[in-house]
Amino acid sequence: MSDEALTYASAGVDIEQAEQSLRGVTEAIKQTHGDNVVGGIGSFGAMYNASFGDMARPILVSSIDGVGTKTKIAAMVGDYSGIGHDIVNHCVNDILCQGAKPLFFLDYFGCSRLDAAAFHQVVTGAADACKAVGCSLVGGETAEMPGVYVDGEIDVVGSIVGVVDSARRLPRPKAKAGDKLVGIASNGLHTNGYSLARRAFFEVGGLSVRDPLPDGDGETIGEALLRPHLSYFEAVYPLLQETEAVFAAAHITGGGIYGNLPRVLPSDLNATIYRSNWTPLPVFTAIQVLGQVPDVEMYRTFNMGIGMVLVVDSESVPMVLGHLNTAGVHAAEIGDLQDGTADVQIV
Amino acid sequence: MSDEALTYASAGVDIEQAEQSLRGVTEAIKQTHGDNVVGGIGSFGAMYNASFGDMARPILVSSIDGVGTKTKIAAMVGDYSGIGHDIVNHCVNDILCQGAKPLFFLDYFGCSRLDAAAFHQVVTGAADACKAVGCSLVGGETAEMPGVYVDGEIDVVGSIVGVVDSARRLPRPKAKAGDKLVGIASNGLHTNGYSLARRAFFEVGGLSVRDPLPDGDGETIGEALLRPHLSYFEAVYPLLQETEAVFAAAHITGGGIYGNLPRVLPSDLNATIYRSNWTPLPVFTAIQVLGQVPDVEMYRTFNMGIGMVLVVDSESVPMVLGHLNTAGVHAAEIGDLQDGTADVQIV
Numbered sequence: 254m255s256d257e258a259l260t261y262a263s264a265g266v267d268i269e270q271a272e273q274s275l276r277g278v279t280e281a282i283k284q285t286h287g288d289n290v291v292g293g294i295g296s297f298g299a300m301y302n303a304s305f306g307d308m309a310r311p312i313l314v315s316s317i318d319g320v321g322t323k324t325k326i327a328a329m330v331g332d333y334s335g336i337g338h339d340i341v342n343h344c345v346n347d348i349l350c351q352g353a354k355p356l357f358f359l360d361y362f363g364c365s366r367l368d369a370a371a372f373h374q375v376v377t378g379a380a381d382a383c384k385a386v387g388c389s390l391v392g393g394e395t396a397e398m399p400g401v402y403v404d405g406e407i408d409v410v411g412s413i414v415g416v417v418d419s420a421r422r423l424p425r426p427k428a429k430a431g432d433k434l435v436g437i438a439s440n441g442l443h444t445n446g447y448s449l450a451r452r453a454f455f456e457v458g459g460l461s462v463r464d465p466l467p468d469g470d471g472e473t474i475g476e477a478l479l480r481p482h483l484s485y486f487e488a489v490y491p492l493l494q495e496t497e498a499v500f501a502a503a504h505i506t507g508g509g510i511y512g513n514l515p516r517v518l519p520s521d522l523n524a525t526i527y528r529s530n531w532t533p534l535p536v537f538t539a540i541q542v543l544g545q546v547p548d549v550e551m552y553r554t555f556n557m558g559i560g561m562v563l564v565v566d567s568e569s570v571p572m573v574l575g576h577l578n579t580a581g582v583h584a585a586e587i588g589d590l591q592d593g594t595a596d597v598q599i600v
Numbered sequence: 601m602s603d604e605a606l607t608y609a610s611a612g613v614d615i616e617q618a619e620q621s622l623r624g625v626t627e628a629i630k631q632t633h634g635d636n637v638v639g640g641i642g643s644f645g646a647m648y649n650a651s652f653g654d655m656a657r658p659i660l661v662s663s664i665d666g667v668g669t670k671t672k673i674a675a676m677v678g679d680y681s682g683i684g685h686d687i688v689n690h691c692v693n694d695i696l697c698q699g700a701k702p703l704f705f706l707d708y709f710g711c712s713r714l715d716a717a718a719f720h721q722v723v724t725g726a727a728d729a730c731k732a733v734g735c736s737l738v739g740g741e742t743a744e745m746p747g748v749y750v751d752g753e754i755d756v757v758g759s760i761v762g763v764v765d766s767a768r769r770l771p772r773p774k775a776k777a778g779d780k781l782v783g784i785a786s787n788g789l790h791t792n793g794y795s796l797a798r799r800a801f802f803e804v805g806g807l808s809v810r811d812p813l814p815d816g817d818g819e820t821i822g823e824a825l826l827r828p829h830l831s832y833f834e835a836v837y838p839l840l841q842e843t844e845a846v847f848a849a850a851h852i853t854g855g856g857i858y859g860n861l862p863r864v865l866p867s868d869l870n871a872t873i874y875r876s877n878w879t880p881l882p883v884f885t886a887i888q889v890l891g892q893v894p895d896v897e898m899y900r901t902f903n904m905g906i907g908m909v910l911v912v913d914s915e916s917v918p919m920v921l922g923h924l925n926t927a928g929v930h931a932a933e934i935g936d937l938q939d940g941t942a943d944v945q946i947v
Contacts, residue, residue: 258892258893258897259796259799259800259804259891259892259893259897260796260897261793261795261796261893261900261901263799264795264796264799265795266795266796268855268859268900285646291659291766295849295863296698296863297693297694297696297698297851297863297864298661298663298695298698298700298762299661299662299663300660300698300764301659301660301662302657302659302661303658303659303763304657304658305650305653310649310651311650312638312648312649313647313649313650313660313703313704314645314646314647314648314649315645315646315704315738316624316706316739317643317706317708317757317759318741319708319710319741319743319745320746321743321745322746322748324748325747346642348644349645350644350645351642351643351644351645351647353645356660357660357662359664360664360739361665361708361757363666363755363757391662392662392663392664394664394665394666394757396666396668396755397795398669398755398795399669400669400672400750400753400795400798401669401671401672401749401753401754401755402748402750402753402755403748403749403750406747406748406749407748408743408745408748408749408755410664410708410710410741412662412664414660414662414761415645416650417647419638422647441910442732445723448608448609448611448745448746448747449606449607451611452606452610452611453606462757471850504644507615512615516644518643529825530894544605544606545605546605546606546607547605548606550605550606550607553608553615573763
């Protein structure tokens with residue numbers, strides 16, 4: 254064996270360091286495991302009891318997603334503590350649009366070289382977010398890919414599986430002209446539009462993450478951009494279980510209201526959104542002003558302050574708003590449905 | 601609106617191109633959908649019937665994984681046609697180690713800018729691989745992340761959910777001293793060890809993907825490195841359903857036999873592997889010679905020609921080998937178990 258003998262570690266992949274990092278998050282992961290997780294950590298496949306005794310016709314609902322270039326903001330600020338919440342809550346909200354409650358979650362952490370501190374923050378954050386919604390973090394993968402990822406950058410992907418009883422699944426085939434649209438407030442960009450936001454703040458605007466956000470009440474740009482994606486499960490799921498008032502739910506992610514609301518609209522209905530019914534957060538105004546971004550482009554890229562839109566029977570709007578606004582989120586009527594062709598107008 | 605107005609596309613993220621690419625693979629994806637897929641493509645959450653009528657106590661088995669820097673070889677050769685097979689079969693083999701059959705799969709395609717041809721090859725390949733094992737490709741996500749991924753590079757992640765009846769799940773608590781280890785042949789690196797392989801071939805060896813593989817029967821280095829990860833489901837699953845002969849299965853991935861066999865060994869048994877029982881493929885020999893890689897490092901990084909190891913009751917070995925070798929894979933007895941401490945010796 255000469256001095257030049259290659260090893261996997263010398264080629265940029267340190268399996269032992271990865272295993273050590275994993276041991277550091279084992280306790281947080283285990284705390285998300287309820288009675289339905291079978292076996293421990295480290296199996297080739299994670300096991301979860303498929304027992305949905307109270308459901309007449311259970312349907313598994315799944316989704317996979319990433320947090321996009323929000324990771325670049327985390328790298329700039331040096332704070333990855335919200336990224337695990339971002340990926341879990343993004344996935345939780347996605348399957349909530351089918352009416353599902355989360356069962357289990359798996360994470361993927363891709364990078365050039367493993368940054369142990371970033372990994373620890375992301376995975377413990379994901380475990381916390383899972384625990385908050387009764388979801389078990391059952392598996393994950395860490396990949397060191399020198400030459401694929403830019404040095405110092407990471408990608409975080411998550412996959413979730415939930416369940417809904419068929420009779421309770423969304424969208425219900427009940428939406429009709431005259432129904433109202435209820436918007437639930439986001440707290441920022443959530444996990445979409447970061448490439449455009451970075452261009453506006455840092456390239457066009459010449460600002461840094463440490464600069465104060467214009468009209469941001471002292472908050473820095475970094476803080477505003479890193480606010481973790483909100484989970485709407487705790488506020489919305491009881492409403493779906495206890496009432497028949499919600500006909501559909503749209504998670505406002507990439508593509509904004511224009512791209513996401515039509516995914517749950519019947520093909521013979523249009524939606525009209527009244528912008529005057531809410532005030533966009535300062536972070537969106539700042540991006541638009543700095544980047545001279547056209548209105549339509551803003552609403553096609555960002556959630557603009559509305560993280561989820563519910564289609565609600567008009568008579569039930571007061572009940573729905575009452576429920577949501579006492580359940581930890583801010584909700585308002587922001588639009589309605591008309592006869593049409595699944596088109597969305599924002600006026 | 602001035603000439604300098606920012607758009608999401610000008611910031612490097614082209615949602616319309618992504619949607620167009622998705623339409624190009626819709627037909628291939630639909631062909632993987634059987635009766636259990638509820639609803640179409642494009643929902644926030646993918647829906648799959650949780651009906652396992654023939655199972656007394658169904659357990660969901662899940663896994664998430666990536667293909668590692670095999671994507672860099674695909675980029676060098678300009679051929680992504682095997683990468684979809686790689687990620688699906690990697691996941692299928694992982695949950696097979698718990699005895700599970702695949703139900704549904706979700707893919708994630710991360711990149712700097714979307715390469716429509718690469719995306720099409722990866723997703724249609726994944727659909728083909730899903731179809732081959734009766735798995736439904738129910739969801740996916742495409743992420744353009746300029747500044748996180750190196751230009752021209754991609755990451756491919758997959759998540760799978762399968763099911764096993766509790767009475768049939770692996771490992772069974774029956775393994776004992778004297779049991780035999782049956783190795784099933786791989787066809788190359790599958791999806792592990794590519795950083796070390798690239799270093800050996802291209803940096804130390806100064807070779808290119810178009811050069812012939814030493815002792816490779818005319819195969820190029822690129823062809824040898826891109827051979828798709830084999831699926832062992834078709835050969836192994838019937839054996840698990842129809843017999844009680846297999847006590848455990850280990851998928852030989854990152855960490856090699858040393859890292860993966862102990863994951864399914866009882867804590868009071870050792871395993872001894874006899875290297876003389878098989879001949880490593882030429883691709884491993886070439887890497888070892890070029891990189892002067894120590895033996896232990898080779899077996900700790902690569903599968904060395906053994907893609908899966910089964911723990912088998914010694915009396916059943918002839919039956920198991922007979923079944924496997926007529927079911928499209930190559931299998932041989934490669935070791936046995938002794939009293940010990942979950943240690944693996946390769947002699």
